[in-house]
Amino acid sequence: MNILTIILAVTLCFGLLSCDRNADLQHSGNSMENTHAAMPMQPLTMLLEHGISMMAQGAELKLQGSPHGDVMLAQSADMLRRAMSGSEMTAMHKGGQGQSPAMQHTHDLGAAAFDLLDMMMSLQMDKPPKNADILHHALNMAAQGASLKSLAIMGMSHDIDVFMQQHGMQMQQESLALSKTGTAPDVYQATVLKVMGLLVSDASEPLQHMH
Numbered sequence: 754m755n756i757l758t759i760i761l762a763v764t765l766c767f768g769l770l771s772c773d774r775n776a777d778l779q780h781s782g783n784s785m786e787n788t789h790a791a792m793p794m795q796p797l798t799m800l801l802e803h804g805i806s807m808m809a810q811g812a813e814l815k816l817q818g819s820p821h822g823d824v825m826l827a828q829s830a831d832m833l834r835r836a837m838s839g840s841e842m843t844a845m846h847k848g849g850q851g852q853s854p855a856m857q858h859t860h861d862l863g864a865a866a867f868d869l870l871d872m873m874m875s876l877q878m879d880k881p882p883k884n885a886d887i888l889h890h891a892l893n894m895a896a897q898g899a900s901l902k903s904l905a906i907m908g909m910s911h912d913i914d915v916f917m918q919q920h921g922m923q924m925q926q927e928s929l930a931l932s933k934t935g936t937a938p939d940v941y942q943a944t945v946l947k948v949m950g951l952l953v954s955d956a957s958e959p960l961q962h963m964h
Contacts, residue, residue: 794845794855795903797836801859802903804832805866805948806896812873813889816881826874833870837863862951869944882941884934891932892945898924899952925953 811825836842837860845856882888901921905914932946 794853794859795907797841798855798859798862799900799903800832800836801862801866802896802900802952804829804836805869805952806893806900807832808866808870808873809889809893809896812876813886815873815876816878816885818878823874826870830870833863833866858951858954862948865944865948865951869948872941872944883939884942887934888932888942888945891928892949894924894928894931895949895952898922898928925949929953 807825807829811822811829813822814825815822876882876885898921901917901924904910905918905921908914910917928949932942932949934942938946
């Protein structure tokens with residue numbers, strides 16, 4: 754066998770290996786996209802809910818003069834963007850879930866959260882909104898209650914699912930009662946209340962239908 758034949762054989766082997774590797778990577782990518790397209794909405798919704806909880810805490814710290822408030826607001830912005838425009842959301846839209854009630858609710862919640870986040874990032878210590886501490890505490894309660902409900906709907910804890918859903922609903926009702934004041938709401942309070950309303954309502958299937 755001459756040297757030219759050896760070179761041609763080695764080149765052919767490397768070419769075949771490269772084709773196999775590219776095929777494996779493409780198959781892996783397609784499998785990941787298919788998995789994302791078939792995933793339930795709850796994980797993305799929970800990511801949003803946690804981001805909103807961080808927003809409430811970050812805004813309150815910001816008004817107290819803590820630099821960690823701005824850090825938390827920035828982290829919550831990253832979390833909201835990851836939920837609303839990440840690869841999972843893109844794959845779910847391509848997979849046909851874009852028109853579902855749960856998807857529409859998630860987009861409404863995300864849009865309202867971004868509007869509120871913009872306002873929170875502009876908060877100033879010397880010009881706090883009316884009842885800001887109460888509003889932030891109520892918003893945090895509503896977000897945590899929503900996370901409990903979302904986790905329960907996923908149906909992974911069996912006997913404790915009902916308890917989590919009931920406690921989540923209780924937290925949200927208390928948060929709504931806490932957020933009500935005798936004065937007409939200003940723009941900031943109205944925006945907080947909009948997010949809270951979306952957290953309390955959801956388009957998920959009732960828990961009793963999940964078991």
